Amino acid sequence: MENRLVSTPVISATxxxxPAQSISNAELVQSYNAWADNWNRENEAEIKSGLVEPKTHSSVEFIEKASGIKSRFVVDKAGVIDPDIMAPRIPERPNDQLSILAEMAVLAARDALRAAGRDPKDIGAVICAASNMQRAYPAMAIEVQQALGIEGFAFDMNVACSSATFGIQTAADFVxxxxxxxxxxxxxEICSGHLNFTDRDSHFIFGDVATAVLVEAEHIAPRAHWxxxxxxxxxxxxxxIRNNFGFLNRAAPDGVGTPDKLFVQEGRKVFREVVPMVADMIGDHMNELGLTGASLRRMWLxxxxxxxxxxxxxxxxxxxxxxxxxxxxxxxxxNxxxxxxxxxxxxxxxxxxxxxxGLICSFGAGYSAGTVFVEKTA
Known part of the structure; x- marks a missing residue:
């Protein structure tokens, strides 16, 4: 049996x-309200007969009160704010080109590698942990691995909004x-791709971005680590919280008309159920580690x-x-x-x-939740 020394995992860098493009609440509201007006005109007879309810306007005040969101970054602004499209339009790439999700991940990864002073050849594994995978296989993680010139192994994992904390624990376990x-x-995360921009209650929720975390054995980590x-x-x-899109079904070409194949949620129920679940989980974990709220300098929720x-x-x-x-x-x-x-x-x-x-904590669909308590070194 191979003899492996137990290594202590740390976070070396992030x-x-x-994305370069951002959409303000005012821009998003303007596009949604124009779409709603068009929909009401097209369905005027059904509305007057009482068969369907008219679409009501959104507003900047409603969005900020409901969520705290003021703007969001997206990979395609034009399609999202076009009342005739109301969805990102991202051209497909041929199989011999780097996919857009992998490209985003590589850019975030290079930022983390620079911060840690690490060469890609030093990396032994890649985990792509995200909610919104653009395909089933080959894994985006393996594509990232190839693009960066990393040996070892790679795989994708999806635990919705908690994917990063689940990914950190998985990486730490490997170390x-x-x-x-x-x-x-x-x-x-290209969250704009699974968002129904014609749903007033959720059209403002998501944005696009990519992050990376480098988890390493303490003895090889930079002097300043976590x-x-x-x-x-x-x-x-x-x-x-649910999204039913998968390989057994396909959304309508315009992304509208099959709302359960996009993001859907019972927001009030989520709020009532997730807040106590996460707060209790954090409290239990602090007790296990001998920590209190006063022990924490900061929480990154x-x-x-x-x-x-x-x-x-x-x-x-x-x-x-x-x-x-x-x-x-x-x-x-x-989000x-x-x-x-x-x-x-x-x-x-x-x-x-x-x-x-400090505490890194995530929570979301599943329900799922993850906590990662960290301490700064030199």
Whole structure:
């Protein structure tokens, strides 16, 4: 039997790639309201007869009150804000070209590798952990592996919005077991592709982005890194957040008319059920690690809804959280699914001093939730 020394996993670096195009709430509302007016005109007879309800307008005030979102980055702005399309239009690439999801992941990965001073040849495994995979196979992770010139192994995994924290624990387990000294975990998300932009209650929720996390054995990590104090995962089945699109079905050509093949949710139910579940999970994990709310310098929570994060933070800290306690990127990035908590960590962790502790936490469809407690070193 091969003898492997147990290695302590740490986070060496993170990376971020952001699309160049952004859509403000005002732009999104203008396009939605124009679409709604067109739909009402086309269905005027049915509306007057009472067979269907008219589409009501959205508003900037409604979006910000419901979510805290003010804008979002997207890979294709023109298609989303065109009232005749209301969906991103992303040309398919031939099989001999790098796919767009892999391209995004590679850009985020290179950012993380630069930060860690790491050569791709040093990486032993790649995990692509995301909600929105553009195909079933070959795995995007293997495509990323090839594009970067990484040896070893690679695979995709999907745990919806919790994919990144599940990916971090999986990467850490590989390091502990000696299967790889360095694991690249990437989260490319084109969330705009599964969003129904003609649904007033959710047309504003998502944005596009890619993040990367480099998990490595402590003895090869850069001097300044993040100790992984503990990870914890939880799942509980729920139909309240769902997307039925898959290889057994296909959406309508215009992306409209088959709403259950796009993102759908029972938002109020999700709010009522997920907030206590996540707060209790964080509390239980802190108890296991001997931590308290006062032990935490900062929490980098999943960026889905500002009101959810406010309540979860308050339950964990025992008081209202400040922006410094629980920073928000939701206002400019919107919900980016698996990448949200990683963006928050990436953009709001450089001010940490050695010994200070924080929490990366994600939660979403499944239901699923993951916690990763970290401590800054030198």
């Amino acid at each position: 990376g971020l790639w952001t 502990r077991a000696g299967h790889a000294k360095s694991v690249l975990m990437v989260n490319p 100790k992984i104090l503990g990870t914890k995962l939880k799942t509980q089945f729920s139909n309240n 999943h960026q889905a809804n500002a009101n959810m994060n406010r309540l979860i933070s308050a339950k964990v800290l025992g008081r209202d959280a400040t922006e410094d306690d629980s920073p928000t990127v939701l206002d400019t990035y919107a 980016t699914s698996s990448a949200g908590s990683i963006i928050a960590f990436h953009k709001n962790s450089s001010d940490f001093k050695p010994g200070e502790k």
